[in-house]
Amino acid sequence: MHYRLFIFLTTLLLGCSPSISVKNITPHILYPPLQAYDSFGIIEIYDDRPTLPEENLIGILTSKNKGIGKDCSYKVLRQLAMEEAKQAGGNCLIITESRFPVNPLDCHKIEGLIYRIPNPGKYEKEFNWHPQRRLTISDFKGSHPEGASTSFGHLSIAYTQKVNVWNGRITLKVHSVFHSALSYFSPPEFEQEYLAIEQLSFDLYELSARKMVKDISQNKMTYNEFMEYNQKLESEFLKEFLSKREEMYAELSEDINLLPKWESWVSQELASLSAYTEKIIQF
Secondary structure, eight states, X not given: OOOOOOOOOEEEEOXXXXXXXXXXXXXXXXXXXXXXXXXOEEEOTTSOXXXXXXXXXXXXXXXXXXXXXXXXXXXXXXXXXXXXXXXXXXXXXXXXXXXXXSSXXXXXXXXXXXXXXXXXXXXXXXXXXXXXXXOOGGGOOSOOOTTOOSXXXXXXXXXXXXXXTTTOOEEEEEEEEEEEEEEEEOOOTTHHHHHHHHXXXXXXXXXHHHHHHHHHHHTTOOHHHHHXXXXXXXXXXXXXXXXXXXXXXXXHHHOGGGHHHHHHHHHHHHHHTGGGTTOEEEO
């Protein structure tokens, strides 16, 4: 059993004033929105841009500034753009323009092309945990460093946030994210067993995230309290995850046949917290 260090990153995407406009260029064909577990590719300005078939182009995307917001950054617009592209039935987004604000009252601006292609997974960089989206070897797209462990799954917790401009209510959604571009997998002797262990680690991460959301919700924490104690909450979240993961590693190092036992335990624990599957917090 190889021990790996997971990198823990946090992204807070604040509610903001920019909006995303999508122009459907195939009005005679309406595609259903993507499911949460469907693959979605994104090609950004700094990526090598592929040439996708024109017949797969279904929409044009632009951002608009509706006024002063809390965060009008590229990171926020990127998330909004992906969500709108999925709602339009697209499974791949090429960002064609990315312009920084020209003054403090302005927002970052982006433009993009929405495609519906046969293999969006080829351009997928990350995806959220979902019970119907299980890890495959093709999800590990990073290069394998020399002398590194057999496999490495890069996980992070991220937040997306929406603010109701009418009543000031804040809706915060927590995501457990797997970063394909930063994860690697070299086929070992027990390939399927190692892949199952990576999936278990992802499941444990999701379990800890649900527990964190439950604690915040039950303690009726205000948004300001959440922001004040955010680092402490995440530290406790990470501590619990690492502790349980190390316990799992220790047992499976001794006996790989205990894998079904761990899969059953994690499944039951996740089911017991099914009320927090969406991981939404209302402030």
